Amino acid sequence: MTQPIAPRRRSVVIAGMAGAAAALLPPGRAAAAPLAGGTAEAAATGDLRPYASYWFPDSLPAGTPGEGVTWRSLGTWRAEDDPDLPFNTAAVPLAERFTPVPPNRTARTGQARVQSLVSFGHTSGNPSQGAPTADHYALTHWAYLDELVFWGGSAGEGLILAPNAPVVDAAHRNGVPVLGTVFLPPVHWGGDLRWTRDLVRRDSLGRFPLAAKLVEVATAHGFDGWFVNAETEGGDAALGAEMLAFVRDLKARGDSAGLRVTWYDAMTAGGAVSWQGALNERNQDFFRTADSMFVDFRWTPSRLASSATRAAALGRSRYELWAGVDVEANGWNKTVDWDAIIPRDGDHVVSYGFYRPEWTRNHLPAGHTPGQFHAADDRFWTGQSLDPSVPDGDGGWRAPATAVADRSTVTGLPFATTFNTGHGLRWYEDGTVTSGSEWNHLGLQDRLPGRRWVVRTEGRRPAVSFDFADAWRGGSSVLVAGPLDAPVTVELYATRLPLGPGTVVELAHRADEGPVTVELAVATREPDQPGDPVPYTYVPAGTLPGGSGWTTATLRLNGLSGELRGLGVRLTGDGAVAYRLGGLAVRTETESPASPTRLLVTGSATTDEGTGLRLRWTAAPGPLRHYELHRVLPDGTRRFLGGTCQTAYHVPGLRPEPGEPALRIEVRAVGELYTASAAASAVHPW
Template sequence: MKRIKPDYYARTQWKRRMAAWMSTALLAASLTGFAGEAEAAQPHSSYWYPNTLLEWSPSKDKDARFNRGTVKLEDERIQGSKVNGNAKEEVKVLSIASMYPSTSGAPSQGSEKFHTYTFSNWQYIDKLVMWGGSAGEGLIVPPSSDVIDAAHKNGVPVFGTVFLPQTEHGGKIQWLHDLLKQREDGSFPVADKLIEVATYYGFDGWFINQETQGGTPEDAAKMAEFLTYLQQHQAPGMEVIWYDSMIEEGPVKWQGALTDKNEMFFQKGNQRVSDNMFIDFRWQFKDEKNGQYDYITPFLNSPAKAAELGRSPYDLYAGIDVEAKGYEGRFNWPVLFPDGKKATTSLGIYRPDWAYNSSETHEEYMNKEQIFWAGPGMNPANTSQPAGTDPLAWRGIAHDVVAKTVLTDSEFVTHFNTGNGHLFAVDGKVVRSRDWSNRSLQDILPTWRWIAETDGKGEALKPGFDFGKSYYGGSSLQVAGAVNKGSSTHLKLYKANIPVEATTEVSLVYADNAKDAKVKIGLAFSDAPERYEFFEPGQWTATGANQDWKQGSVKLNKYKGRTIAGISLQFESAADQADYRANIGRLAVTQVNDKAKKPHAVTDLKVIENDFRDGIYGDARLSWEAPKQKEDVLYYQVYRVHPDGKHELMGMTGNTVYYVPEMKRSLKEEATKMVVIPVNRHYQQGKAASASFDWPEYPKPTAAFKADKTLIAPGETVQFTDLSSEVTESWSWSFPGGQPASSTDQHPKVTYPEEGTYEVTLTAKNSVGEDRIQKKLITVTREAENGVGNLALGKSASASSFVNEKEAPPFAVDGNAATKWCAVGDGPHWLTVDLGAEHKVSEFVIKHAEAGGEPAAFNTRAFSIQVSSDGKEWKDAVSIKDNTQGISSHAIELTSARYVRLQIEKATQGGDTAARIYDVEVLGLK
């Protein structure tokens, strides 16, 4: 997406974040694959080029079943009353967000990582585009299954991305032509595949972003025909979103408005070409000083242009770019949302995942997320700013947009589960004590975050999510602070439109640290949505594994025929308490007479694939059939049974396939049992089914080690680090010429007093056997008394290829960690350094993508380092198969060489094939 230089806005607003690495076309989404793990069975979200998409079919793709969404789009979504008088009811919001840090390597069903982009402010957006695609990985990216589930649960349609990048970011005009190929009958094979993918995976359409330069009028006409074909052949409910880029003459020329030049991609006569258009960011700008450009006027004319075409102005989304600065940027709100008038168009937000990407911790992310959506005051009902505030400053999406809700059914249950955690609890019992994330499991979270009001002395209790205590899932709602006798905190939580029947009841599960405090359930009804009535259960009963939660309910039969419009909680105390805390583990509206059946066991449960590492780590793909009785199953819980009988939750899914990430073998167990339990919509467990897999024979160790340096002066000390396999139980080292001459420590330090070249021997042992490795490794010479230097600094470098002159080979040996050599394409890639003369080399240091500020997903995975005296005959000095580090050091036996070659076999941790090397150091004697 193109930026221009603004006149009165901060210039950095339009720069891409991490511009140093954007030239490799990282406009994408995914998690790092962890090198060295058992992950042959790990399913990943799909990505393709146009031609490779044509080869795809679900029957040939073993990951396809794992990538299917299981939640249908909730179509009963209402706006209801608004809590902020500034908000405009007609406005819709389109979010274009990268849900992962890169296109490749995105796990299909969550991960073992807590700090992930668990977006949850669905109430403010109407459509989500999962942004992704890059020249080095793939251009066509469907949303992952967990994103589909979370969006659909909240009534938000979700779209995949077709991204054709600019040529400076690796784009090729051939890819455009591949996309637009037609059969003799006029049909478009890639369009047919796009429809097939969306139908099979269960999402709602595609966002088409064509930014590759070099298009012709014929290309533009064919693109409009391609979009029309999608409209005419896609399944009911699917949509196409077009980005304001290409114009009717063919080139890419961003308009910042709906104009005569781009209307052909929006509407043609009675034919809808695209359902929405995302308008480029420049709509905000006008050169008031020199009059060189005016994008505001054409933008303000866009509603009239839309009406002329028979379309709503709210099918247009005026884009704002928050990728680089988030809410610290400045935006022309008065043009888009004029006071006292209707909004000019709807709002499009490019990269609101800034809140996550710019945060070091999850706590920081959630704090930024709150400011981004609810405003600087973190209260969606009060986004007012002090007099004199810059009108272009951030004010929160809630200031201009009315929150929507899907709470329209007669039943609603939430455990305030955000879709990630440090633990997982089931009915108050912790069944997992390790980090996890899976957006499919996210509950419908509070509409209003946060509206906490006090009616007495003191401040209101502070609400938030607590990841240390949960009743079901990985989190709970917590309120904390001082409570005072005679005062209360009213916490408004959910907008709703729930009809009350004779059998309706509302229930609550909570835990607190006070005997004198009370928690009441507040309900507002549609005939008076601002007035809440409070209900206290007549009896609280202890519940949970440790009986440390309280459960109570209230029947609402007296309110039959009314409609619940708001749900809240009230906290009050009969005594002062300075450190009051309450955790809300479950809040529900259900029907007393609706007893969901406990599901029968699944059938045909089996391990369809697994992989092992080092004999003690293994993963597994499971599949099963839903219970034949056709019960309403909400989720399936997947457990591992340990040798002591303890059940550990591996994860949950709504699908009938699940990938269990790498598990560590318990002692020397020969087999591991996996259990699957269906769960109904009331979160009650059904009957269990089990299947097992066998472990390989318990292994003897594999000995390995490294030294922090191999070229030293007499009297220096070397730190040895054991790298033997994890099953090693004891170590025996031999250091001829060293002090000490032997050791049984795992990581010994050894001093060498005399010059010479010395061998090092390590024997790794366990109860099964032993392994021995010997290296002639340590060189001690007085030549090293003046230190070891970087022989490659500033020397001549050449490579297999490079992206442009700013990322050429010399930037890998300039000693500057902010510059790099980058090469795209399938590879293999190589970089050669001429040291100018033959030198004695002892170590190499490679600075990979992460060292330059890029995601760890782009660190080089597999590579070798070769040396040569003549540049023709090469020998391997280092061979690495599973690197994950941003900076890797490789000490070797002292070797004479003039030429050093870095041979890259796998450029990244995932499917991206672009090499990114920020520095190559060759250490040795000058």
């Protein structure tokens, strides 16, 4: 596996995600403000903005690092000495998820799974807290993923990558574990065998200190384990034996911390780098030691079949093998022998792993929009039909939705979403633009519909998409647009939510073009078999005239009992309709979270951009969604500075307002229903 990421400095100013703290659905007001936040490296320039962490195993390259690159040794890392760790520690726990009845008859439950190796940015200069652009690989199809690898590494920057917190937080909300990468590159990519020897070095007691460090890093940063990829040529049998012992030690240490290890099919037990494209006698000891193995792209149908047989003989599941599918260059145009992995007429052979599916963004022309990215990403994961209930036929691309059952984490109350994809052209608060700046921050991404988009109608199918031209809160909404000549049901969420006499569902919605009659679609049981429609009951939610603006519908489900298994909307209109769904909440009551405390300014530096501040606070007790920060201006109005799941934030580019002797900043906790706590505040003199 080659690593095409070359060292390069990206100087960026993070975008804060804006909007005054308020409830999810009630109307509110917030002052418009520029987005702000922090994302560059803390370097000798005095810039305090944090980046995601990366290291060499121990010894550093000869010479000097490139601009913006910091060479670090994992062997000398200590959590207590890492000033960026508070910005890089994930806060969202890994959610449990369930598998609903699939929406088609081709998707299998309990068979092949999907892994993705994704490069979200360069090894160095990868922002800890988002960036001021909407052009970002905002992965949203978590429902089909079982493992995400935060891919990267280069000989000029660093070889060991810890995932940044926004990626981990978004993945964890959807029940997907995230692995950091240990990449020992081939010689032609700058690899040096001394780094392999550094990694597996023992101490005087025969222990592996860097295995302990890797576990310490994953635990401190809050991610779920390591993808180990040893591709540097020149090893011998002794080195192979030491690598196997190292992986065994890493796995044993990781087990006690709840971590995973995935091995990449490159180095063999004999120490040579010899990609097998199969599970066989040369790499089976690594597979038996690790939780899973990525099978190199050199696989063939017979090799995968024999690999599945060998896994069973070893007492392991065949679906713990990821057959590599390289989509970096051609995406859904890649020629793949799908029947070798996921045949239509028999059990799946193994699982599979996508290498670089961010092609769905990278192949688009310059100036592309977030909507164009999501259209491409939906096609990649769902198929050309753009409807998982109508899987593609015998075309060349076999999208995951056609073969793999989706999963959901919507299992507890309260549940709320504003269909925020984690990036946008603007930031909206209660339907009002509170910042006109582009932004991305995956840590603020909502749990989104897992099946995009299942539409049931006897008439023409309207277009359904995430839309960025308007939103209720965040950066996006769901837009249903087209001529309606029969009722249309758009399925949104598979759920496991308790129903009681006080259960309330709220919709924030509008009709840009109408009129349109809206009903909430609710189901208390699942279909009898895959591919059958969800058996919905419909609750009236009003008729919206075209161009009327945002409105909130509050619906009580008093006539239903048991468990809420599905949510959607049914639309009825006469002619062209453009219906926009901005928010959905299921609750029994509304509560505000507890307040954070002790907001402190822990660092200050002035550059040409203005003053940058590092902020820390004590976490609010109890459950919450994220934190929001505001600046209080001299006239008493509040300007939004950013949002984060962490208890640390960097704000750059601050300048005094006229008549402002000191800067006043507030931080609030925001709950699942978007209700906000009281503020903790700090004052910093100019």
